[in-house]
Amino acid sequence: MQFLQLVISGIAQGCIYGLIALGFVLIYKATETVSFAQGELMMLGAFCGLAGLTMLGFPFWLTVIASIAAMALVGVVTERVVIRPILGQPAFSIVMLTIGLGYVGRGLITMIPGIGTETHTLPVPYKDVTWNVAGLVLSAEQVVIIAVTALLCLGLYAMFKYSKLGIAMQASSQNQLAAYYMGIPVKRLNGLVWGLAAAVAAIAGLLLAPITFVHANMGFIGLKAFPAAVVGGFGSLPGAIVGGLIIGIVESLSGFYLPEGFKDIAAYVVVLIMLMVKPNGLFGEKLRKKV
Amino acid sequence: MRFIFKTDYDQDIRLAKHGGQVFWYTALLALLLAAPWIFPEYWLAQLTFVLIYGIVGLGLMLLAGFTGQFSMGHAAFLGVGAYTQGVLTNLGLPFPIAMLCAAGLAASVGIVVGLPALRLKGIYLGIATLSFGFIVEEVFARWEKLTGGNAGMHVKAPEIFGWKVDSSEGFYFVCLVTAVLVTLGVLNLLRSSTGRAFVAIRDSEISAQSMGIHLARYKTLSFALSAALAGLGGALYAHKLQFLSPDQFSIIQSIDLLLLVVIGGLGSVHGAFLGAIFLIAMPQIIAIVKDYLPAVIGQAPGLQAVVYGAVLILFVLFEPLGLYGRWLKIRTWLQLFPFYRKGMFKRQKSFQKSDRLK
Numbered sequence: 004m005q006f007l008q009l010v011i012s013g014i015a016q017g018c019i020y021g022l023i024a025l026g027f028v029l030i031y032k033a034t035e036t037v038s039f040a041q042g043e044l045m046m047l048g049a050f051c052g053l054a055g056l057t058m059l060g061f062p063f064w065l066t067v068i069a070s071i072a073a074m075a076l077v078g079v080v081t082e083r084v085v086i087r088p089i090l091g092q093p094a095f096s097i098v099m100l101t102i103g104l105g106y107v108g109r110g111l112i113t114m115i116p117g118i119g120t121e122t123h124t125l126p127v128p129y130k131d132v133t134w135n136v137a138g139l140v141l142s143a144e145q146v147v148i149i150a151v152t153a154l155l156c157l158g159l160y161a162m163f164k165y166s167k168l169g170i171a172m173q174a175s176s177q178n179q180l181a182a183y184y185m186g187i188p189v190k191r192l193n194g195l196v197w198g199l200a201a202a203v204a205a206i207a208g209l210l211l212a213p214i215t216f217v218h219a220n221m222g223f224i225g226l227k228a229f230p231a232a233v234v235g236g237f238g239s240l241p242g243a244i245v246g247g248l249i250i251g252i253v254e255s256l257s258g259f260y261l262p263e264g265f266k267d268i269a270a271y272v273v274v275l276i277m278l279m280v281k282p283n284g285l286f287g288e289k290l291r292k293k294v
Numbered sequence: 295m296r297f298i299f300k301t302d303y304d305q306d307i308r309l310a311k312h313g314g315q316v317f318w319y320t321a322l323l324a325l326l327l328a329a330p331w332i333f334p335e336y337w338l339a340q341l342t343f344v345l346i347y348g349i350v351g352l353g354l355m356l357l358a359g360f361t362g363q364f365s366m367g368h369a370a371f372l373g374v375g376a377y378t379q380g381v382l383t384n385l386g387l388p389f390p391i392a393m394l395c396a397a398g399l400a401a402s403v404g405i406v407v408g409l410p411a412l413r414l415k416g417i418y419l420g421i422a423t424l425s426f427g428f429i430v431e432e433v434f435a436r437w438e439k440l441t442g443g444n445a446g447m448h449v450k451a452p453e454i455f456g457w458k459v460d461s462s463e464g465f466y467f468v469c470l471v472t473a474v475l476v477t478l479g480v481l482n483l484l485r486s487s488t489g490r491a492f493v494a495i496r497d498s499e500i501s502a503q504s505m506g507i508h509l510a511r512y513k514t515l516s517f518a519l520s521a522a523l524a525g526l527g528g529a530l531y532a533h534k535l536q537f538l539s540p541d542q543f544s545i546i547q548s549i550d551l552l553l554l555v556v557i558g559g560l561g562s563v564h565g566a567f568l569g570a571i572f573l574i575a576m577p578q579i580i581a582i583v584k585d586y587l588p589a590v591i592g593q594a595p596g597l598q599a600v601v602y603g604a605v606l607i608l609f610v611l612f613e614p615l616g617l618y619g620r621w622l623k624i625r626t627w628l629q630l631f632p633f634y635r636k637g638m639f640k641r642q643k644s645f646q647k648s649d650r651l652k
Contacts, residue, residue, distance in 0.1 A: 037417045088611060094416055095364055099556050100610040102549060106603025113596025120595055219596070226428075226545065229421050237417065268432045271425035275410070278422050282413050 004138050009255045015145035015214070017251020018152040020270075022207035023228035024235065024243035025159075026200035032176040032238055033196035034090065036097040040081075041204055042225015043108035048074045048205025049212040049221060050112060053123055063128050071205045078201025082194045090193075105222065112219045119219055125212035144213045151210060155203070156244055163240070172196060227254075230274035236287025245285060249273065296629070307485045309478075326470055330463040338466055339534075340578070344570045345469040346530045349476050351554045351566035353523025356480060358552070359561040360489070361516040362496030366420045367407075367427025368551045371521040373434055373543030375400045375528025377441055380449040380538050389452035389459070393472075393529045400525025401518040403430075408517030412510045427548050434540035446539035449532045469530055476523060480563060483519070492516055496561075553602065557609050559616025568617040576602070615639070 026041045051073050055066030081104065089096055113119040124130075132143035163169035175182035175189045183189045208221075215221065231250045235242025250270045258266035277284065298305070298312055310316045330338055350372055358364050375396040382392035407426050414422055434441050441447055451460040452468065459465050483489045491512045494502040503509055532538055550573060558569025580598055591597065613620050619639070627634045 031417075037420075085607060085611065089614075092610075092614065095358075096556075096610050096614055098364075098417070098420065099552065100607055102552070103603040103606030103610065106599045106606065108603075110596035110599030110601075110603060114591070114594035114600065116590060116594065226424070230425065233418065233421050264432055264436045268429050271428045274425050275422060275429075278414060278418060279410050282418060 008139055009259055010252055011139065011141065011145060013252035013255030014248055015148045015251070016255060017248035018148045019207055019211045019224070019247070020228045020231040020250050021244040021247025022152060022155070022203055022210070023225050024232035024247050025240065026204045027228065027232045028237065028240055028243045029196055029200045029203070033172060034086070034193050036086065036094060037101070038200070039098060039101040039225070040104040040108065041200065041228065042222035043105040044074060044078065044201045044204035045208040045211070045225065046112065046219065046222035047077065047108055048208030049125065049217045051205065052209045052212060053125055053217050056126055067209060070209060071202045074205035075198040075202040079194050079198040082197035086197065087190065087193070109219055109222060122216040122218040125209075125217055127213045130213055148210045151206065152244065155206065159240065168195070227270045230270040233274050233284055234277045236284025239284070239286035242284055242286035309481055323474070330466055335462060338462060340574055342462070342466050342469050342534060343574050344567070345473040346527050346534060347554060347570035347573055348567040349473055349530070350524050350527035350551060351558065351570050352476060352480050352563065353520040353527065354551050354555050355560070355563065355566045356492070356523065357516050357520035358555055359565065360484065360496060361492040361513065363513060363516060364420050365423040365520070366552065367423040367425070367430070367548050368524055369543040369545070369547035370427040370430035371400045371404060371524035372528040372531065372547065373430060374403050375525025376532035376538055376543070377434065377447075378525070379529035379532045380447055381440060383450050383452065388454045389533070390454060393526060396529040397522040397525045400528065401522035404517045404521025405514055407521070408514040412513055424545070427545060431540050431544055434543065441538070441540070444540060446537055449536050449538060452533050465533060472526065472530060476526065477563065484563070488512070488515065553606060557605065557616050559618030562618040565616050565618040572617065
């Protein structure tokens with residue numbers, strides 16, 4: 004029973020990792036850049052939610068929609084202003100750029116007087132609701148996280164499979180130049196992908212906020228989503244979620260069964276083992292460069 | 295404009311290309327030697343930090359700027375060096391021997407990390423080194439017997455055969471000598487066949503391999519040397535701070551080191567020291583400017599992060615060659631005075647270069 008309980012809380016945590024990893028993978032697939040600012044985007048999303056619920060006094064559903072829309076806008080604007088001018092530069096420049104973005108985002112939030120340095124709780128309507136199912140204690144926060152992640156995955160899957168936009172995104176992620184020749188507006192799509200990734204990050208932030216707190220450094224959890232993305236294979240959307248779940252469950256179990264300290268590094272140990280055994284991840288495609 | 299008339303093949307690999315360089319570097323060395331008598335105590339301490347970070351930066355520059363392998367966990371090597379030095383000097387070993395041990399241990403850790411790096415590229419390598427950095431930080435915190443855990447560890451002043459280096463001037467000279475030796479070593483390495491192999495790997499692994507460069511050997515070597523320099527810097531760092539705790543070697547430190555090489559200018563030895571000057575001077579400048587800003591901005595705790603991030607973004611966007619690249623442009627402008635053209639340092643875009651297909 005205890006084991007199952009741990010697995011469930013691991014799955015809930017893993018869903019968060021998975022959602023952030025999803026953002027990495029979306030951006031990586033579309034633009035071949037790795038965004039280190041994903042954790043900070045999630046933090047900004049959580050702060051948007053906080054601002055909507057406590058300061059503006061919006062109802063919960065409106066807050067969710069408004070935060071997601073606001074973050075999507077932030078994503079699109081970021082892409083347009085700083086990422087697009089240096090596309091085509093070495094990948095490492097873009098990594099450094101996104102690290103810089105993360106610094107700025109975190110710093111700006113910290114600078115808001117009275118709010119930035121505090122920790123807040125997000126007053127969601129389903130807070131502190133628990134159910135007892137066959138001896139398991141399920142908290143509403145965890146159930147909501149798992150359900151929303153599942154729905155979001157279905158939605159994204161449908162979008163990439165059936166909608167014209169999704170198919171265009173797939174094409175441009177496979178070969179930008181060829182996609183451009185086929186009349187796909189690659190640049191505009193990249194902007195949309197950043198918007199989509201930021202929106203997913205905002206959802207992750209809103210889901211994570213009730214089980215932890217809202218504070219300026221919550222973006223560091225993004226560093227644990229990297230292992231999730233790598234375990235799943237960096238270019239694979241289902242891989243990101245599966246990787247997140249694996250990391251979440253391993254972390255939750257090692258926190259209980261292994262000595263203190265292992266919980267924090269479990270994710271990194273898993274990813275190092277993965278990189279040694281199968282560098283392309285579980286669902287990663289293996290491609291060789293032809294000379 | 296200076297035209298160097300070459301009459302000898304040795305001129306191609308000579309360290310000082312012409313008389314002007316000899317003059318200026320001698321002047322710089324003289325200034326550094328005289329620094330303890332010129333600068334006040336506080337500035338000397340900052341200069342010592344610049345030298346220490348310069349050594350660590352050279353290590354990372356060798357790996358990132360010349361071999362093209364990015365390490366996001368370099369603070370771990372710094373930490374291994376620092377803790378080795380701390381433990382060994384507290385046991386009473388003379389500090390040069392302890393420093394060699396620190397560099398050696400960091401190098402062997404570097405080889406261990408370098409081995410998976412042979413199969414990994416680009417972002418995967420970054421994540422592997424990032425993970426490694428987290429694990430090492432946790433080890434520092436948990437191995438309490440050796441490192442004192444989160445409570446920290448005090449490091450004794452460096453001592454050699456009864457002569458104790460406890461004045462800040464004395465320690466400054468220790469750092470200066472180390473930094474000069476390391477810089478000369480790196481410059482020599484870069485003009486040797488090993489250094490050229492590193493650069494070839496950076497520019498194209500496939501071409502390097504087809505020219506007969508053993509990728510595995512040179513990548514591991516690069517990791518080992520880079521880690522050794524970081525370890526050496528870490529040893530000096532331990533003595534300078536005299537107190538070590540695991541949070542000094544966290545991801546923030548690793549990112550600071552990356553910031554150092556990117557802002558200094560990837561692929562230049564000067565860049566490591568320019569970056570170190572930037573990293574040390576920036577907090578001071580912010581502290582000075584703070585007083586002139588309105589209190590809402592000036593006293594806010596996040597100001598430093600915003601400035602660092604903004605500077606990093608601006609450099610990547612507008613000056614990807616870093617401070618050294620900017621200096622090169624200014625120098626070319628002055629040398630060519632009325633004839634400088636706008637496109638002389640134009641960057642080429644490489645859309646077809648795909649990381650994924652490598």
